[in-house]
Amino acid sequence: MIRLTDQPFDPGALLTAFAEGRSETGAIATFTGIARAEAGATAILELEAYPGFTEAEIGRIADQARARFGLHDLAILHRIGRIGPGEPIVFVATAAGHRRAAFEACDFLMDYLKSRAPFWKKEHGPGGERWIEPTAQDHADRERWDKETTG
Amino acid sequence: MIRLTDQPFDPGALLTAFAEGRSETGAIATFTGIARAEAGATAILELEAYPGFTEAEIGRIADQARARFGLHDLAILHRIGRIGPGEPIVFVATAAGHRRAAFEACDFLMDYLKSRAPFWKKEHGPGGERWIEPTAQDHADRERWDKETTG
């Protein structure tokens, strides 16, 4: 499942659905990204996607993850539109035979979503609005996967 | 929350509860371990703990994880008793400011639970019963954390 939504979602409900009926899967890893309040500065995030293209690009990254880590399944849900503090922005779940593959695939998918997936993020804060670009750390995180071989 | 249970549980319900009201947390990672059916061989797992001691030992590992990765919070639920194929055995959730810390702490906790937490695991399969010890891979996974410095 790869999906964009402009509505708030409950990551737990997604995990419940994802975990159901998996008698051959030994390991499920998930990641939930949440809009931080940043120490009281009640910012609103605004996330823009390119409908169709964004899902297709995420799909290509997902296919890479499936092949590289031998995943049984994966799920990605990404919010778009206006997101309030404390609301989930992104949910990624990976299912694999063993935990190392599940963890690494989840980590890999998040690194790509952070720095290469077609989203644009604007922060509306008390001091006005600004577009947010990936940090140097985000780029460094993603580049780990170009070097590493899967263990 | 650190808890043992002899009842089946829904990892999604645990994530829903864990994620609620976290406006300062940017990242939640979870891991769910599931009893595999092992290609149709319907084995039953039996997990034994040392009540009191087991929770206390996990608590010590949890305190290490909190300090090492700067966690905002964590949750660990572990099944004991008889566990059927497809049923969750363990759930770990970690909350942190950023995703790297949440992922690494979750990974760290699972490596310790697999090879150092006071549990004993017996498999009741078609060919009789056998006790399962940590694999060489489990030990190698855990030893990563003795070498690595957190990035």
Add this chain to the structure above:
Amino acid sequence: MARVLLFGPLRDLAGWRERDIESGSLAALRSLLAEEDEALGLALDGPGVQVAVDQALVRGDMPLGDGSEVAFLPPMSGG
């Protein structure tokens, strides 16, 4: 007519999100946009800006058909 889409900060800079523009190639379209709005022209050539034609990333020039969709994609940031 090609449909031109701007995303993220490019849209704020240009003041529009989507327009139909008559142009035979991507290079011609870039020139046209730069003539009309110098700041936008510079930004479209800026670091990390990618171009998708009919939802596929492209490099360099290419002819544009009638009804082509051209999207200018500034550096991306999800999650």
Add this chain to the structure above:
Amino acid sequence: MARVLLFGPLRDLAGWRERDIESGSLAALRSLLAEEDEALGLALDGPGVQVAVDQALVRGDMPLGDGSEVAFLPPMSGG
């Protein structure tokens, strides 16, 4: 009297899970158990077997008080 607990494969080997045994020290308790059941005695000294007295891991010998809880813990495996 100390309360002695066996876990995992040690319990299956010995055929019991928990017994009250009179013993003044951990070393004396080990000898007593080994005299009574040689296979168990060897297993208790086996690789990776840890001992907890009153729920704290200990190494070497130590005196046992009345009501001490002594647990023999074979190699652990969770998750």
